[in-house]
Amino acid sequence: MSAPPDHPLGYRLRRLVGSGRTAHVYEAESPLYGTVALKLPRDELERDPVLRRMFENEVQMTLALSHPRIVAALAGYPTGAGAHLALEFCEGSLDAALGEPLPLASAYRLALDVAQGLAHSHERGIVHRDVKPANVFVKAGRAKLGDFGTGFFIGDAFSGEAQRARVGTAFYMAPETFRGASASPKTDLYSLGVLAYELIAGRRPFTGETADELMLAHTSGVPLSLRHHRPEVSPEVSRVVATAMAYDPEKRYESVRAFVLAFAAATGLPPDDPPPALGRSSRRPHLPLQPGGADAPPEEPLPKGRFGWLGRRRS
Structure with a gap:
């Protein structure tokens, strides 16, 4: 060629x-x-x-x-x-790295990496809408969130219609997305929780052969605890990931930044960056x-x- x-x-x-x-x-x-x-x-x-x-x-x-x-x-x-x-x-996407359990230290670091990138995105007023391993890239053993092709600026005139469209990958979509609700930082947070679960457990929390099966799983199923798959995972880590994946958006963390802080505390890994100063604008620059x-x-x-x-x- x-x-x-x-x-x-x-x-x-x-x-x-x-x-x-x-x-x-x-x-x-x-x-x-x-x-x-x-x-x-x-x-x-x-x-x-x-x-x-x-x-x-x-x-x-x-x-x-x-x-x-x-x-x-x-x-x-x-x-x-x-x-x-x-x-x-x-070097490649995180999707190629999955399929078997990772060493816990590596799984924790990669999940925290993605969470910090997503937190920065939200603080800049951007919703990703398709957080999944194939959109996370690896360089020098660290993860970087990428591919914002389905994302939108919060408050942008174009985003009104885009926000309501059902976009994403069914394995990682929030229950409310399947029900037709608008995408939001909370739907990104749910997808992040699914990704963190998969990194730690070595398997997805919900499986299915069709979109309908996955919709039913995400909207009515309850995933097994991380500790069922890996007993060495602490109860604190299991709880943090489960909170991110809560069925009710109001029961999830207030923000991805809050997840970063809770996950870092549970795993003992320090975040790479401090939270932004209060009052920082998240409007489109x-x-x-x-x-x-x-x-x-x-x-x-x-x-x-x-x-x-x-x-x-x-x-």
Whole structure:
């Protein structure tokens, strides 16, 4: 197969690594940033204003975020011939790492990583809507939340219709989403709880062969305690994850930041960052769109543990 053509903005495209509803993703070389993951809009966006707006929103949302636990946006532009989103290149998705129980220390750290990235997203006024292992990426043994293609800015005019649409992955969707309720930070929190459960237990809390089976499981089932699968998990950790997954949104934590603090206390792991100062605005920021973002600060990676299976895909 011939190599893809280079991008007019100077990116040298190496290989196609994936495709989504709105964009193709390439491994590419940038004269400024080295190896990057480059998202380029699909041709269909020229004919579909909804998909076009989704790509535009993803570019703006990702550029609005800057946190070591979120895949860093290096540059991007939402519209026109130069539309693109350049991201830091990661080793692979967390989805490839699952399918068997992880060492508890690794599972706890990865869950806390994702929670901190999601907390930052919410504090910047952005709901993700599809928190799942395939949208979490691994670099140097640490997790980074990515792929905001189905997200929305809270309060944005476009978000009213988007917020009501049933979007997400059925294994991780909140009960109220199945019932037609609008997406919110609390639905993201539920998905985070499911992801944390899966990381720790090595299996999902709810299973099913069809969307209807999964809907029934999430809306009427009760998951087994984490300690049923792994007795070495402390009651405190089991309780924190169960609270995030509470059927009633009002019984979940007030925010993902509250989950971060409770989970860190239960596991003994310190968060990477302190909570934001009181009064910090969560309104949509006005940002220059190209270039944007920032490199994440240096990190101390986790010990390798079982991270050799990052190259394997879950069946």
